[in-house]
Amino acid sequence: MSEATNHLKLAFLGTGSMNGAILRGILGAGHDPKNITATLRSDNRAAQLRELGINVLIGNEDPEANKKATAAADIVFLGVKPVGITALCDEISSALNESTVVVSVAAAITLRTMQEHLPAGQPVVRSMPNTPLMVGAGVVGLSAGEAVSDQQIERVAELFSGSGDVHVIDESQQNALSAISGSGPAYGFYLAEAMANAGIAMGLDEKLATDLARATVAGAGKMLADPEAKPAQMRRAVTSPKGTTEQAILTFDEQGIPAIIEAGAKAAAARAAALSDELS
Numbered sequence: 001m002s003e004a005t006n007h008l009k010l011a012f013l014g015t016g017s018m019n020g021a022i023l024r025g026i027l028g029a030g031h032d033p034k035n036i037t038a039t040l041r042s043d044n045r046a047a048q049l050r051e052l053g054i055n056v057l058i059g060n061e062d063p064e065a066n067k068k069a070t071a072a073a074d075i076v077f078l079g080v081k082p083v084g085i086t087a088l089c090d091e092i093s094s095a096l097n098e099s100t101v102v103v104s105v106a107a108a109i110t111l112r113t114m115q116e117h118l119p120a121g122q123p124v125v126r127s128m129p130n131t132p133l134m135v136g137a138g139v140v141g142l143s144a145g146e147a148v149s150d151q152q153i154e155r156v157a158e159l160f161s162g163s164g165d166v167h168v169i170d171e172s173q174q175n176a177l178s179a180i181s182g183s184g185p186a187y188g189f190y191l192a193e194a195m196a197n198a199g200i201a202m203g204l205d206e207k208l209a210t211d212l213a214r215a216t217v218a219g220a221g222k223m224l225a226d227p228e229a230k231p232a233q234m235r236r237a238v239t240s241p242k243g244t245t246e247q248a249i250l251t252f253d254e255q256g257i258p259a260i261i262e263a264g265a266k267a268a269a270a271r272a273a274a275l276s277d278e279l280s
């Protein structure tokens, strides 16, 4: 991370699963914790966050928490649920400096919707991150609003790049990206759950089945982390002709698993499009 980026003051407003994962990734990449302020509504997760050496403000104790964090920040990450984003934009508008970059991590909330609830000309970035950022293995898609300069989007990209892959994309691709990489960690965990249950169904005890599934999906994920990795080729390397894996893959294909995964991803993207309309 460059010196200039490391010195940026960051505010995380609504620091639950996603904003918490982003800030852990940024800290892991070497950002100075003294330059980070996180807000929460209740104090449930405050102690955990304070252990990271960052500043923590609690909305239920200080109604000005989000505004105070915003006023001191160069970049503000909005990490509340989609339904709360426009109210949060309204709340912080008076505390923003004209060069403060507002980055939303919310699914479905468009740049246009945010811009309508922020001062005219405010730089706004729509992002779709994923939780593996917290272990330095995340993915994020970024789309810049009209008022964002090249330097500002590069700074946001640099902040994320210490903990994952960064893709700057047209906003029209955000819902599809969200359906693959935003929700995708849950699909990986779901596969591990299903594999563990299959082991239990074949008579393995629960702990052994869970350990086998967890370590296997994690190991496969580690191999896939190589940017040159080719999933289909790697699958074939495990699949001996007339062997055991082949029977499993043939059964998955016969039962339509690839089409089911495509249908699931399309349902996630369609839900994002519907939410965009509901919350605009």
Ligand SMILES: NC(=O)C1=CN([C@@H]2O[C@H](COP(=O)(O)OP(=O)(O)OC[C@H]3O[C@@H](n4cnc5c(N)ncnc54)[C@H](OP(=O)(O)O)[C@@H]3O)[C@@H](O)[C@H]2O)C=CC1
Binding pocket: 013, 014, 015, 016, 017, 018, 019, 039, 040, 041, 042, 043, 044, 059, 066, 079, 080, 081, 082, 084, 088, 105, 106, 107, 128, 129, 130, 131, 182, 183
């Ligand atoms: N989870 C994921 O994998 C991903 C999530 N996202 C997006 O991230 C956003 C947050 O989701 P997620 O992290 O899962 O949700 P969480 O519920 O874990 O986090 C939301 C946090 O915001 C806090 N909060 C709510 N309102 C306020 C407020 N007005 N001021 C300050 N803090 C507030 C909540 O505090 P309290 O608990 O005290 O109410 C909570 O800590 C969503 O918009 C989602 O679309 C995007 C990609 C992936």
Ligand SMILES: O=C(O)[C@@H]1CCC=N1
Binding pocket: 107, 178, 182, 183
């Ligand atoms: O489920 C959700 O709505 C969020 C967006 C992508 C992952 N989690």
